[in-house]
Amino acid sequence: MTRLPDRAGGGTGTGAGSGAGTGSGTGPGGAVRGTVGAAASASASASAAASSSEDGVPPDLLRRFTTAERWVHRASAALMGVAIVTAAFLYLPALAELVGRRRLLVIVHEWSGVLLPLPLLAGLASKAFRADLDRLNRFATYDWRWLSRAVRRVPGPRVSGKFNAGQKLYASFMAGAVLVMLGTGIVMWFPYLTPLVWRTGSTFVHDWLAIFIGVLVIGHIGMAVRDPDARRALRTGFADRRWARREHPLWEKENPPPGE
Amino acid sequence: MAKDGRGAPVGRRVMLGVLGLGVLGAATGSYVQNSYDNLLAQISSRDPTGVTGLLPGGGGFRFYSVSESIPHRSDQDYKLTVDGLVDRPGSYSLADLHAMPSTRLVRDVQCVTGWRVPHYAWTGVKLSDLLDKAGVQPGAKALRFTCFDGVYTESLTLDQARRPDMLAAYRMDDKPVTAAHGGPVRLYAAPMYFYKSAKWLSGITVTDHVEPGYWEHYGYDVDAWVGKSNGRDDDPTS
Numbered sequence: 001m002t003r004l005p006d007r008a009g010g011g012t013g014t015g016a017g018s019g020a021g022t023g024s025g026t027g028p029g030g031a032v033r034g035t036v037g038a039a040a041s042a043s044a045s046a047s048a049a050a051s052s053s054e055d056g057v058p059p060d061l062l063r064r065f066t067t068a069e070r071w072v073h074r075a076s077a078a079l080m081g082v083a084i085v086t087a088a089f090l091y092l093p094a095l096a097e098l099v100g101r102r103r104l105l106v107i108v109h110e111w112s113g114v115l116l117p118l119p120l121l122a123g124l125a126s127k128a129f130r131a132d133l134d135r136l137n138r139f140a141t142y143d144w145r146w147l148s149r150a151v152r153r154v155p156g157p158r159v160s161g162k163f164n165a166g167q168k169l170y171a172s173f174m175a176g177a178v179l180v181m182l183g184t185g186i187v188m189w190f191p192y193l194t195p196l197v198w199r200t201g202s203t204f205v206h207d208w209l210a211i212f213i214g215v216l217v218i219g220h221i222g223m224a225v226r227d228p229d230a231r232r233a234l235r236t237g238f239a240d241r242r243w244a245r246r247e248h249p250l251w252e253k254e255n256p257p258p259g260e
Numbered sequence: 261m262a263k264d265g266r267g268a269p270v271g272r273r274v275m276l277g278v279l280g281l282g283v284l285g286a287a288t289g290s291y292v293q294n295s296y297d298n299l300l301a302q303i304s305s306r307d308p309t310g311v312t313g314l315l316p317g318g319g320g321f322r323f324y325s326v327s328e329s330i331p332h333r334s335d336q337d338y339k340l341t342v343d344g345l346v347d348r349p350g351s352y353s354l355a356d357l358h359a360m361p362s363t364r365l366v367r368d369v370q371c372v373t374g375w376r377v378p379h380y381a382w383t384g385v386k387l388s389d390l391l392d393k394a395g396v397q398p399g400a401k402a403l404r405f406t407c408f409d410g411v412y413t414e415s416l417t418l419d420q421a422r423r424p425d426m427l428a429a430y431r432m433d434d435k436p437v438t439a440a441h442g443g444p445v446r447l448y449a450a451p452m453y454f455y456k457s458a459k460w461l462s463g464i465t466v467t468d469h470v471e472p473g474y475w476e477h478y479g480y481d482v483d484a485w486v487g488k489s490n491g492r493d494d495d496p497t498s
Contacts, residue, residue, distance in 0.1 A: 096322075096324070097323050097330055099328070099329075100326065100328050101328050102324050102325055102326045103478070136271050137269050137271035137272050138266055138267040138268065138269060138270070139268050139271070140266055143267065168271055171271065172270070172273075172275045172278075173275070173278055175275045176274065176275040176279045176282070177278055177282075179275075179278075180278060180282030180283075183282065183283075183286070184282065184286055187286070191479075191490070191491055196290075197287075197290040200289060200293055200374060201285065201287055201288060201290045202289070203293075203373075204289030204293045205282055205285040208285075209285075
C-alpha cells in the first residue's frame with residue numbers, strides 16, 4: 001500500500017515495515033486508515049506542484065513520531081514484554097508448574113532486562129527523539145493543571161503539549177524503574193559481587209517494583225486500547241489533526257495547518 | 261502561548277527520585293523484609309484466600325523446576341535404583357521403601373534464593389540405610405543422584421550422605437510428596453540449601469569422585485551447607 005514519506009531525521013532504516021498491518025483494520029479505525037492511504041496517494045501525486053505542507057504531509061494529519069522513535073518504542077515494548085512474561089512464569093507458581101524450564105527462563109529474563117535500555121540509548125542518535133525527551137522532561141504550568149484536573153477527575157478537555165503530564169510522569173518513572181530493576185537484577189545475577197544484605201535488599205526491591213511496573217504497564221496498554229488515534233500515531237507516525245486538537249491542543253497549535 | 265520543552269525538569273527529578281528510592285530500598289530492604297516476613301506469616305496463617313501467597317516473600321515453598329513439565333510417576337510404577345560401586349545393586353519400589361525403617365525430621369527449609377519455610381516435617385528412609393543394604397565397596401567416595409525428570413542431578417560425598425539427616429523422603433508435612441513437590445520420592449538433604457534436595461529421585465549411583473549436580477555447573481556450591489556456602493549467612497537448618 002502507499003506509504004507516507006518519512007522525514008529524513010532519525011537515521012535508522014526508513015521504509016522498514018511501518019505500514020505492516022495497516023490494511024487489516026476493521027471498524028472505525030479501518031475507515032480512518034483508509035483515508036490515510038487515500039490522502040497519501042493524493043498528496044504524493046500533488047506534492048511536487050502544490051507543496052501543500054512541508055514533507056508532503058496532508059493538512060488533516062500531523063507528523064507525531066519519526067521512524068526512529070517508533071522503533072525505539074517497539075523494541076523497548078518487545079523487551080519489556082519478554083521480561084514481564086518470563087518474570088510471570090518464574091514467579092507465579094501456577095505458571096511455573098506449567099512450563100518448568102527454569103534455567104532457560106532465567107537466561108531469557110536476564111538478557112531481556114539487560115538489553116532494555118539499549119533502544120533508548122540508540123534513540124539518542126535521533127534529533128527528534130532527543131527533542132521529545134526534552135518535552136517529556138519539562139513540566140509547564142499547564143502540566144500541573146492537567147495533573148490536578150486528572151487527579152480530581154474534572155470532566156472536560158485538559159490542556160497539554162505534545163505529551164500530557166500523565167505521559168510525562170509515566171515515561172520518567174519508567175526510566176528510573178528500569179534502571180533500578182537493572183541494578184538490582186545484576187546484583188542477583190552475580191551473587192558474589194555484593195554482600196548478602198545488598199542481595200536480600202535487591203531481591204526485595206526487584207520483587208515489589210516488578211509488581212508496580214506490571215500494574216503500570218497494564219494501565220499503559222489499557223489506555224492505548226481505548227485510544228486508536230494514539231496507537232495509529234505510534235504505528236504510522238502520523239496523528240489525526242482533530243485528535244491532536246482535542247488531546248494535545250498546544251502541540252497542534254505549534255503545527256498549524258498550511259494556509260492559516 | 262506556553263511552548264513545550266519549558267518549565268522545571270520534573271521528569272529528570274522523578275527518574276532520579278525513583279533511582280534514589282531504589283538504592284535506599286536495596287540498602288534497607290533486608291531489614292524491611294525480615295519484619296515484613298514476620299507480619300506476613302501472621303496474616304497468611306489466617307488467610308483463606310491464598311492471596312498472600314502471591315506477594316513477594318509470601319511464605320511457603322516456591323516451585324522451581326528446570327525440566328519442561330512436571331514428570332508424573334505413579335506409586336506403583338515408581339522405582340529407585342541403587343548401583344555403582346556397591347556389592348548388591350538393586351531397585352526399590354515405593355512399597356519397599358515404606359517397609360524399611362522410617363525417619364521423621366522436623367526442620368526449617370532454606371532456599372539459596374532466600375525464602376525459608378519454618379518447621380516442616382519430612383519422613384523417609386535414611387540414605388545410610390540404603391547404602392548399608394547395598395554394601396558400599398572400598399574406593400567409593402561419593403553419590404550421584406539422578407531424577408526421572410531426565411534433567412536434574414545432584415551429588416553428595418559419602419560422608420555427607422551417611423549423616424542421619426539425609427533422606428530419600430516420601431512424606432512432606434506428613435502427607436505423600438506430590439508430583440509438583442518431587443513425588444513420589446525426593447531427596448531431602450536437611451543441613452543443605454534446598455537445591456540439594458533433588459525432586460523426582462530415581463537413581464543413586466555410588467561413585468569414586470564427586471560429580472557436581474545441575475545447578476553446581478552454574479556456580480552453586482557443591483558443599484551446600486546452609487549458612488556456610490553460596491556466600492550466605494542463614495541460620496543452619498540441621
